[in-house]
Amino acid sequence: MPAPLLSVQNLGHRYRHRAELVLRDVSFDVGAGEAVAVVGRSGCGKSTLLHLIAGLAQPTAGTVHIHGEPVRKPSARWVVMFQQPLLYPWMTAFENTALGPRFAGRRREAPKLVGDLLALVNMADYAGTNVQRLSGGQQQRIALARSLAAQPEILMLDEPFSALDTFTRRALQVEVRAIAKRLGITLLLVTHDIDEAVLMADRALVMDARPGRIRADLAFHHLPDERAIDDPAVQFERGRLLAALGETTQAPQPGDFHQI
Template identity: 85%
Template sequence: MGPPLLCVDGLGHRYRHHPEPVLRDIGFRVEAGEAVAVVGRSGCGKSTLLHLLAGLLHPTAGEIRIHGEPVRGPSARWVVMFQQPLLYPWMTAFENAALGPRFAGRLPETATAVGDLLALVKMAEFAGTNVQRLSGGQQQRVALARSLAAQPEILMLDEPFSALDTFTRRALQVEVRAIAKRLGITLLLVTHDIDEAVLMADRALVMDARPGRIRADLAFRPLPDERGIDDPAVQFERARLLAALGETTEAPRPGDFHQI
């Protein structure tokens, strides 16, 4: 196995005029193709960590390296999906999804690829529809297609499904993982939703607060890529994650969920 795709060493961050650090001594590795969830309560610094990884903020301590090179700022090689889809409301779904190739001067040669991406996220029939007319879930699908059009190595997700209804959220959780695996994209997911972490990730980094730091690095036991929250194996890993978060007094034992 070669060197990790992402290396984080001694990472810390303190906001200006804030007496206490938000993050302290964060360190971990992510292999290419992994799906990793960063899990913790609100205020533990999860989003700050993601913004540092994306180059949207500069750390006050430590270093982030991708392919061995320090992260100095944003890049098309890693993209972020936020809680809001942040689409241009006067544009169609296709025009929003094609923004990256358009600004790079590659739209004519990638127009077919953008259409294929809209089909991949189940939005092909809405390609010519103004995004103001789409539902919240449909808008997030367009935002996903826009992110994929940049052909990123890493897709960073900052709780992008938190505002959606339960059924739409569950569908997107499963589909985004499947798409990332199909395209060989590494996933980094920030969430406080335990179910989302287990459904989407191969591994969870569990964070404490004040200051934010990693208290556990929990690798899930092998789960199928197509997984449901009611599957006994998923319930077992969910219970392990709750134990790592300190939400239960003891970790589950093999066989605890055979009867589900």
């Protein structure tokens, strides 16, 4: 077996001395190119876990390693997309996307790279548009292009589509997975949206709360790369995930697959 790209071992965290534990003994591995969803109710520590993995904070206990190296601070090798796009409103779509390459000293290659990325996220026609004139979904596409401009190995998503309407959210869920697979980027997604987890991930880590810990590691075996929410295979895996979360009394069985 190849060594995992990301390894989380016995992670624990509390925000203050003697405060209640937010996370306890969280351990899992993620392979290169894998798409993994961390799923659980609000308050179970999902976002805290993502921030610790990204090096935005240091854990109280345990370790995070990427390529066998301890994570001690943020890096351009792994990028976080948050719930809000966090764009500079006075800049154009092109200028926002080009920030990463320019800060990395790659100004000469920025025009072609940014042009290619805006085309990839279907925003090439808006390159010269000030981002405050764009819709929420369009702004998240620019935030995605900006994240990809850093050419990361891991893209971490902290419920970035939660504020969008259903149709825009569904389109971005499908497109982001397809883009990550095409570019060979590892996805780590935090969500409480069951449909989002099944549409975007290869497996789901189900979390309990108080303290946050992994209660189940559920691989999605029956799903194609291109998915639709009304696909019987997607509905089957959705039922398994609901059962793992304790939202239903019985998980679907393999024999139920063709009956859904």
